[in-house]
Amino acid sequence: MSEKVARYLRHRNKPFVILGIKAMNDTMKTCYQQLNTFVDHYLDALRL
Numbered sequence: 791m792s793e794k795v796a797r798y799l800r801h802r803n804k805p806f807v808i809l810g811i812k813a814m815n816d817t818m819k820t821c822y823q824q825l826n827t828f829v830d831h832y833l834d835a836l837r838l
Contacts, residue, residue, distance in 0.1 A: 798807065 801807075
C-alpha cells in the first residue's frame with residue numbers, strides 16, 4: 791500500500807496530491823472544531 795502511495799507521489803502530478811492532502815487536512819480540522827463546539831453546546835444544554 792505504502793509503495794503505491796510513494797509511486798503516486800513521485801508521479802508528475804505531485805503538487806495536486808499535496809494540495810489535495812492539505813485541503814483534506816483543513817476540512818478534517820474544520821469538521822473536528824465544529825464537532826467540538828457542538829459537543830460543548832450539547833453538554834451545556836444538558837446541564838441547564
